[in-house]
Amino acid sequence: MPSFDVPWVEKYRPRRLSEIVNQDKALEQVRAWIEDWLHGNAPKKKALILAGPPGTGKTTTIYALAREYGFEVIELNASDERTYEKIERYVQAAYTRDILGKRRKLIFLDEADNIEPSGAREIAKLIDKARNPIVMSANHYWEVPRGIRNKAQIVEYKRLTQRDIMKALIRILKAEGITVPKEILQEIAKHANGDLRAAINDLQTVVSGGIEDAEEVLAYRDVEKSVFQALAQLFATDNAKRAKLAVLGVDMYPHELLQWIDENLPYVYYKPEDIARAYKALSRADIYLGRAQRTGNYSLWKYATDMMTAGVAVAGVKKKGFVRIYPPKTIKLLTESKEERSLRDSIVKKIMKEMHMARMEALETLEIIKSIFQSNPEMAAHFTVFLELSKKEVEFLTGDKELARTIWDKSLNIHKKLKEARSELEEHVKAAVEIMEEAKGEVTEEPEEAEEAEELSEEELEKAEEEIEPLRKEKKSDKIDKPKKKGKQATLFDFLKK
Numbered sequence: 001m002p003s004f005d006v007p008w009v010e011k012y013r014p015r016r017l018s019e020i021v022n023q024d025k026a027l028e029q030v031r032a033w034i035e036d037w038l039h040g041n042a043p044k045k046k047a048l049i050l051a052g053p054p055g056t057g058k059t060t061t062i063y064a065l066a067r068e069y070g071f072e073v074i075e076l077n078a079s080d081e082r083t084y085e086k087i088e089r090y091v092q093a094a095y096t097r098d099i100l101g102k103r104r105k106l107i108f109l110d111e112a113d114n115i116e117p118s119g120a121r122e123i124a125k126l127i128d129k130a131r132n133p134i135v136m137s138a139n140h141y142w143e144v145p146r147g148i149r150n151k152a153q154i155v156e157y158k159r160l161t162q163r164d165i166m167k168a169l170i171r172i173l174k175a176e177g178i179t180v181p182k183e184i185l186q187e188i189a190k191h192a193n194g195d196l197r198a199a200i201n202d203l204q205t206v207v208s209g210g211i212e213d214a215e216e217v218l219a220y221r222d223v224e225k226s227v228f229q230a231l232a233q234l235f236a237t238d239n240a241k242r243a244k245l246a247v248l249g250v251d252m253y254p255h256e257l258l259q260w261i262d263e264n265l266p267y268v269y270y271k272p273e274d275i276a277r278a279y280k281a282l283s284r285a286d287i288y289l290g291r292a293q294r295t296g297n298y299s300l301w302k303y304a305t306d307m308m309t310a311g312v313a314v315a316g317v318k319k320k321g322f323v324r325i326y327p328p329k330t331i332k333l334l335t336e337s338k339e340e341r342s343l344r345d346s347i348v349k350k351i352m353k354e355m356h357m358a359r360m361e362a363l364e365t366l367e368i369i370k371s372i373f374q375s376n377p378e379m380a381a382h383f384t385v386f387l388e389l390s391k392k393e394v395e396f397l398t399g400d401k402e403l404a405r406t407i408w409d410k411s412l413n414i415h416k417k418l419k420e421a422r423s424e425l426e427e428h429v430k431a432a433v434e435i436m437e438e439a440k441g442e443v444t445e446e447p448e449e450a451e452e453a454e455e456l457s458e459e460e461l462e463k464a465e466e467e468i469e470p471l472r473k474e475k476k477s478d479k480i481d482k483p484k485k486k487g488k489q490a491t492l493f494d495f496l497k498k
């Protein structure tokens, strides 16, 4: 009989390092480092950062390592405000005694890429004093504060391949005595994007809900961070900050996210009063969203998202174990087709790049840009050029083909004018360079040298052509060059003079 109340990611978490798949190089480094500790000489770097994409075996390594080498794991979270205090407490006391005898401590600091820069210096000092191994885990090691990073050895975990994931899924299905069509497994493995945890959770969701639902469930896996993963994280934490972080990468508008949370809330809490409290937080979020919509003040989205994540996270005691996440039934959420979704996504990416914005901010800006496109074709045309939008993207923003055509034509005019201005500028630069060359020639050139230049061989002329080519390109560019450094070759004349 398959079991659904226990999360499979826990049930099938490897207990030994040898069971961890496809991370051999990382494991070799981890073993060497811990053995240094055990041989009495603390390694040069007293901390280790296991860095890599989610669900690739970092946390699993730490627990398997502790089991094999007889350590007690003290797990701390970087976003916890009392982390420093806790590390300080444990970093010095090397041993604990319990019924298992004398065991050394291994400090595990999760989400090291969330350590606030303000606390980083103190933690770095603690690493210096450490009498125990400190292992950190991070998705992006470069986001770990530099002070800490410098004191740590970095071990990289790679994304798992689709094959690794398929194998792991098949192993679980065998153990549970279930069969699932191969295409569904392939689909799960493909969408997991190297994250085995996501794949195992997806498999459990699909199997527990009936294979008939599989297609519907997997349809949502296209989003950048699956909403299923985000909600699973959100419903697993009582920590407000973690709850907010859980939904960060989800490619959804807040009102869509709200529908998902709304749908799943009743299954998350034990007590009716906790459910009521969570719904209260959700209704406040809804009020903010409504106000944002009415007033166009999309900065209210942030408060709405905080209410629906942090507000919900602290509402009461949640069920432990696997919670199946259901897509909202009440409203047909994906009113946007797949094509519209991808258009929106590509515009958001352009906004993020050109306007240096984070995703949420870019989503807010998209709403403002949409209303500009629907009301001010002139300005919309400028945005089209600035963001290098495609015709389809303009249509998406206006929602009206006729209006989109007007904006597109205007943007072509702007392009034309820009092109003219650019070639005019090029002409000016070209003329200026020629004048300078002539002037230089008059001042410094001796007639005999000019004659000498005419007598250059074919080969030398070819070489001269090669040398001049980059200069031509520079001239073509619409940037006005900084003056060349003294002594550096700048013109054909200089080259010939050599």
Ligand SMILES: Nc1ncnc2c1ncn2[C@@H]1O[C@H](COP(=O)(O)OP(=O)(O)OP(=O)(O)O)[C@@H](O)[C@H]1O
Residues within 6 Å of the ligand: 008, 009, 010, 012, 013, 014, 019, 020, 021, 022, 023, 052, 053, 054, 055, 056, 057, 058, 059, 060, 061, 137, 138, 139, 160, 168, 196, 197, 200
């Ligand atoms: N390389 C692996 N070999 C075997 N199982 C794995 C591997 N990577 C992940 N898993 C499975 O996925 C689950 C999650 O893995 P783990 O907690 O180690 O991920 P992580 O890399 O620490 O992710 P995060 O960065 O999100 O904390 C484990 O319980 C295990 O079942």
